[in-house]
Amino acid sequence: MPRGDLFPEIGPFETGYLPLTEGHVMYWEQVGNPRGMPALFLHGGPGAGAGAVHRRFFDPTFWRVIIFDQRGAGRSRPLGSLEANTTDHLVHDIETLRQHLGIDRWLLFGGSWGSTLALAYAQAYPLRVTGCVLRGVFLGRREEVDWFLHGLGTLFPDAHAAFTNFLPENERGDVLGAYLRRLTDPDPSVHMPAARAWSIYEGSCSTLLPSPDTVTSFAQDRTALGLARIEAHYFAHDLFLPPETTEGGLLGGMHKIAHVPAEIVQGRYDVICPARTAFDLAAVWPTARLTLVPDAGHSALEPGIRRALVAALERFRVGR
Numbered sequence: 001m002p003r004g005d006l007f008p009e010i011g012p013f014e015t016g017y018l019p020l021t022e023g024h025v026m027y028w029e030q031v032g033n034p035r036g037m038p039a040l041f042l043h044g045g046p047g048a049g050a051g052a053v054h055r056r057f058f059d060p061t062f063w064r065v066i067i068f069d070q071r072g073a074g075r076s077r078p079l080g081s082l083e084a085n086t087t088d089h090l091v092h093d094i095e096t097l098r099q100h101l102g103i104d105r106w107l108l109f110g111g112s113w114g115s116t117l118a119l120a121y122a123q124a125y126p127l128r129v130t131g132c133v134l135r136g137v138f139l140g141r142r143e144e145v146d147w148f149l150h151g152l153g154t155l156f157p158d159a160h161a162a163f164t165n166f167l168p169e170n171e172r173g174d175v176l177g178a179y180l181r182r183l184t185d186p187d188p189s190v191h192m193p194a195a196r197a198w199s200i201y202e203g204s205c206s207t208l209l210p211s212p213d214t215v216t217s218f219a220q221d222r223t224a225l226g227l228a229r230i231e232a233h234y235f236a237h238d239l240f241l242p243p244e245t246t247e248g249g250l251l252g253g254m255h256k257i258a259h260v261p262a263e264i265v266q267g268r269y270d271v272i273c274p275a276r277t278a279f280d281l282a283a284v285w286p287t288a289r290l291t292l293v294p295d296a297g298h299s300a301l302e303p304g305i306r307r308a309l310v311a312a313l314e315r316f317r318v319g320r
Contacts (some may be wrong), residue, residue, distance in 0.1 A: 006056040006306055012067075018100055020071065020093055022084035027075035028068040028097060031055045036064035037130075037317075038103045040094070042110030042117050044136075047230025049074025049223060053301065057109070057309050062317050066106070068097060070117075073226040080229045082184070086240035091121050098128060107316060109309075111135035111300050112273055113231075116239065116250065122260060123253040132262040132288075133312045135305065136270050136298050137278040139249030140239035144277060148202075149175050149235070155271050156205045163201035166194070180236055183229040191229070192221065198228035208269050208297040254284045262288035263312035267296035267305055289315075 012029035019025055032055075039058060043050040049069045058065045069076040071085045071093065094117075098106065107130045110118040115134040122129045138144060153160030164172050171178035182194035196219055203218025204210075217223065234240060241249065262285055266278035275292065282290040291312065293304040300306060 005310065006053070007058065007060060007310075008056070009052065010055050010060050012055075017077075018097060020096065021089070023078070024071045024081065024084065024093075025077045026068055026071070026093060026097065027077075028066065028101075030101070031065040031067065032058055032060035032063045034064060036062050038064045038066065038106035039313075040098075040106050040108050041065060041067040042094075042108060042114035043070065043073070044110075044112035044114045045073060045227050045231055046070060046090075046113045046117075046234050047073045047080075047226040047228070048113070049076075049226055057300075057306070058313060059317060063313070066097070066101065066103070072230050074222070079222065080225045082229065082233045085230065085233065086237070087117070087120055087234075088240065090117055091124050094121050095125060095128075104128075105130045107131045107133065109133045109313070112138050112298065113234075116140050119250045119253075119257075120241075123250065123256045126257050126260065129257065129260055131260060131316055132257075133265070133309065133316070134262065134281075135265045135300055135309060136273045137264060137266065137281050138273045139251060139277055139281065140241045141249040141277075142238065144249070144273070145235050145239075147274065148272065152201075152205055152271060159201055159204040162204075163197060166197040176232060176235055179228070180232045183232050192225065195221075195224040195228040198232065199224035202227070202231075202272065205271050206298045207302055208267070208295065211299070214299060214301075251280065251284055254281075258286055260287060261316075263315065264288055264290045265293065265305060265308040265312060266290065267293050267298055267302065269296065270298040272298040 012031045015029040017025050050067045072081045105128050108118040115137045167178045183191050185191050199218040203215040266275050282288050291308050293308050296302040296304040
């Protein structure tokens with residue numbers, strides 16, 4: 001395998017379901033070297049879920065990789081549940097999983113919303129984190145949510161038009177509210193078309209060049225429902241971050257993890273999470289290295305992004 005590309009397909013050496021609070025049950029798996037350096041994969045969304053391809057960023061001879069689906073997402077149950085589903089719940093779930101697996105400290109690897117959750121967890125439990133590899137940074141600021149809902153139309157007017165035109169004209173003044181009402185409707189004939197419209201919008205804007213395979217994966221019912229419903233729920237509540245962080249996102253807590261080594265990988269043409277956010281984070285994180293990929297958008301699977309992520313993990317493997 002050429003150094004810097006994804007590692008071969010691999011199955012988990014252990015899987016399980018972990019009961020959480022309020023009726024949630026978390027799916028988790030371990031991949032790679034059972035005696036290796038622990039690393040936690042945090043998927044995006046919120047609500048997107050993890051997949052088999054995410055195992056392949058890690059050298060399986062070195063890393064003990066823990067992958068899980070967050071509340072309401074992927075293989076966790078119940079799918080799409082918003083009950084007791086907040087950032088604080090997810091941070092607590094991560095700590096519950098760490099204790100369940102008997103892990104002392106681990107590296108955090110997350111992109112998009114996964115980067116947000118990694119920062120939130122690291123700031124809450126800094127002594128449990130050996131380092132961070134973050135991609136397509138999202139800090140949870142209101143301006144970032146507004147950009148997703150409205151600003152994307154500047155560069156993807158066709159995708160944005162399809163997203164907004166799904167709604168009746170008289171509801172387009174409150175796109176988020178109109179979608180959330182449909183996504184939380186118990187009738188599948190109401191919530192599934194809305195979920196697909198939301199998820200296809202995000203998938204269509206996630207890559208530098210058009211990727212029908214990416215859009216198709218986003219349109220799958222399980223992915224679409226978890227992603228759209230939970231994402232809209234979090235957006236409507238300012239990502240369940242403290243009120244004082246609405247403008248600055250998680251930047252205000254960076255002093256808690258200033259000592260934690262980090263690699264930040266950012267696509268120059270990431271439209272979902274524009275590069276300005278990664279620059280803002282790197283500017284207040286003295287131990288972080290920012291890698292700007294010149295020919296990539298948001299997706300972790302674009303060639304330049306995946307090579308940069310594998311290289312970032314390799315630097316942690318050899319001691320940076």
